[in-house]
Amino acid sequence: MGIQTRDPARDPQDLERLLVARQHQGDVEGMVALFEPDAVIDTTEGDNAGGRLIRGHAAIRAFFAELCASGRKFNVGQQVPAVVNGDLALTGTRRADGAMTGEVARRQSDGTWLWIIDKYQHG
Numbered sequence: 001m002g003i004q005t006r007d008p009a010r011d012p013q014d015l016e017r018l019l020v021a022r023q024h025q026g027d028v029e030g031m032v033a034l035f036e037p038d039a040v041i042d043t044t045e046g047d048n049a050g051g052r053l054i055r056g057h058a059a060i061r062a063f064f065a066e067l068c069a070s071g072r073k074f075n076v077g078q079q080v081p082a083v084v085n086g087d088l089a090l091t092g093t094r095r096a097d098g099a100m101t102g103e104v105a106r107r108q109s110d111g112t113w114l115w116i117i118d119k120y121q122h123g
Contacts, residue, residue: 006030008112012082012089012105015115020074023067031064032057034115036106041118077101089113 006022009015015034022030035041041054041063054063077093080100087107092100104117 006033008110009034009105009114010112012084012091012113013079015091015103015105015113016079016093016101017076020076023064023074026068028061028064028068032061035060035118036114036116039114039116039118041120043120091115 006027007014007018009018019031019034022034035057037057038055039057039060041060043052043054043063054060075096077095079091079093082105083090089105089107091103091105094100102119103115105113105115107113
């Protein structure tokens with residue numbers, strides 16, 4: 001399945017659902033396609049020295065490939081309403097353990113949405 005045949009995020013609220021669905025399918029390229037080419041994922045937590053900033057599609061692809069290979073699956077959490085200001089949106093999901101995710105999405109010229117910043121929460 002090529003990226004052009006995947007459903008795009010037409011609303012910032014679509015991004016989380018699409019990411020979880022694609023991760024469950026092992027669709028690494030589909031996961032990467034939800035991020036702008038120069039997006040950043042922050043995997044640090046507090047004083048976690050093992051975390052890092054992951055920048056750009058190549059590094060995001062490697063991160064998600066490793067995650068998918070581990071067999072770990074994302075769980076669908078309780079998505080909170082996106083806060084939209086013009087072409088930017090703050091998205092977030094409350095996980096079952098109470099932790100919150102936080103992402104920033106940007107509206108693209110075709111009206112679809114891609115993440116530009118993702119605060120990845122381990123767990």
